[in-house]
Structure formats: C-alpha cells, structure tokens
Amino acid sequence: MKKIIIALVFAACFLNGTIEARERITMFNSETETPGWTGVIIGRVISLGAREIADKELRQLAQEKTKVTVRIDNREGLLPGDELFVLDNKNLIVSRFTVVTINESRSFGYLLVGYGNFRRVQRDFRVAQHSKKAMGKNAYIHKARGDYHYTNGDTAKAIVEYEKAISVNDKYAESHIELGYIYLEKGIYQYALTAFDKAYKARSFIYDREDLLRLYNGIIRVRSYNAYSLELSNHKIIKRNIEEGIKVAREAVSLFPNSFELYYSLGRFYYENPEPHDVDAKNAFIRVLELQPNHVNSMVMLSELYNKHGNPERAMEYARKAISIDPVNKRARDILFKNEN
8 A cells, every 4th residue: 555654755765875785794693503694784883881770779780781882874774673683703693682762973973772781792893684674674665765756657767666676575565566557557468467466476475455455456457358358369368367367356355355346356257257157256246236236237247147047037127227327228228128029
C-alpha cells in the first residue's frame, strides 16, 4: 500500500550516501565459527562510559563500559531499537547492543548511543549491522523513492528506484507489485505478469493486506487479459491462463471472502474455461450477488447458465433483474427474447 509521508519520502530521496556504499565484512561469533555471516560497517566506537541511572544507590554500583558512543557517517537505514555488533580486528563479535538514540553533533557528525556489556570493547573498534536488516531497510528507502516519483508523475524514475529496491532485496514483493501495475498501465502485459509472479513467490513477506489484495487483483487482471482479450488461437495458452487465474482467484477469495470483485473474477474464469465448470461458476456468481446485489454482469451470466442447462424460468428471472438495473443490456434482452418467443 502506498503511504506517502512527504517529509519522510523527501528525506529518503535526497539523503547523501547509501547503505550500498558501506563496507561489507564477514562477522564471526568465535574463531572456529564457519562460514560466518555478512555484516555492514556503519561506524566506529569513539567513547565508552557508564550508563546513566536515575536511582542514586544503583548509580553507585554502575559499572564502567556499559555505555557506548559510536560515530557514523550517516544515519540512513538506522533507527532506535536496531541491533548492532562491535567487532575486534579479527572480525570477531565482542559485544552486541541495541541503539538507544541517534543525534547529530556539530563536531563529530552523527552519533549513536547504546547500552550493554562492553568490557571487551576498545575505542576505534568497528560497529556493524546484520546485512540482511541493513539491506532490507535500504530496499524500503528505494521503494519510498519510487513511490515519491510515481506520485509526482515521473514513471521512469519510479521504475529505476523500484528496480534498485529489488536488486537489494529480490523478495521485496511490494516493489515487484508496483512495477507490475506500472507495466499494466502501459499495456506491457508480459512484463506485468513477470513482476506479479515474482511478487507472488515472495507473498509470505507481504505484511499489509491491502498490498496482498493488490497483488491478487494484478495477477487476475493479466490472466484475464491473456484469456479473454489477447487475440490468440492457441487454446492451450488460453486454458493455461484461465487455470492459473482460477488457482490465484480461489486462493484470494479464501483470504478475502468479502470481496465481490474476486468472486466475480473466479466465476468468470470458471465460466470461460474451455472445459466449463458451470456449477462452480454459478456458485461464485451467487456469492457475488450476496455481497453486491446489483451486480449486473453476474445476473447476466447466471441467466445464461440457467438457459444453457434448460431452466428458462430462472434464466428469465435473472435476465429481468439485470434489465431492471441496465435496461439496454443486450445479453439479458437476448435471453428474454429467446424464451418469450
């Protein structure tokens, strides 16, 4: 879901320096640990001290080296609450801590403060962040920049930023989704489907239900176009698009049972299948009318289904309902004409 907070996005667009530019290293918990894991250097220790304690008695017991101050080049991708690691000259982790504050100093630039056990820490030791967390935040920043440019009508720049987010984190489904919708708007359906398919494979990483719903709707739109609008004589391709559409639409209605649009899409896939599933189509259209009683297209398709299966009374019933809402509906009028004459 696009939530553009102008101040945040503006800052994300114009910050100097990026996480990609920071040095990457392999960190180890012990000298015998293999293969280690990747970290991103974000700064160096400039001072060690005692944590401030409000209680006087506890203050007397406060130990040295329980507070660390770290100088960082910039604060991009860093927030209070982030976990960081202090490394010695062998890349061994000698301490880990949580960021408490990040401030800007005229003399030293950006400084962050954290509390913990720093007995094995010395001044000038490097401080690192786990690369997955760092890169995930950088992907978010590129996504925010993409949203900013897209909202301001610069689609080309938006595509560049979304692709940067994906290059940092290929499982950042939200950026794939946004690319999919850009390609949809441009009528580049194959590119849109590729983007949506990548987002679908990473859907377990989507936390916002609105983003997930947009993903399902995007896939359904492409599959519907390939099945109904694309001029194809290859019935296998049409059938494959419909079957994929059914699969996604069924999954979608299980997650969003109150979406009449999803049920309509599911019903239409069943209805248009070269191997029709008329009962499933009927049930889907009935569900649409339960959720949206004035949905004319569902009434028309139900009318055609009942007419197909030799039930003219029900066919005319739904045709009349459709005409009462849409008096010039040709398909509904054809059903009435055939059964009344």
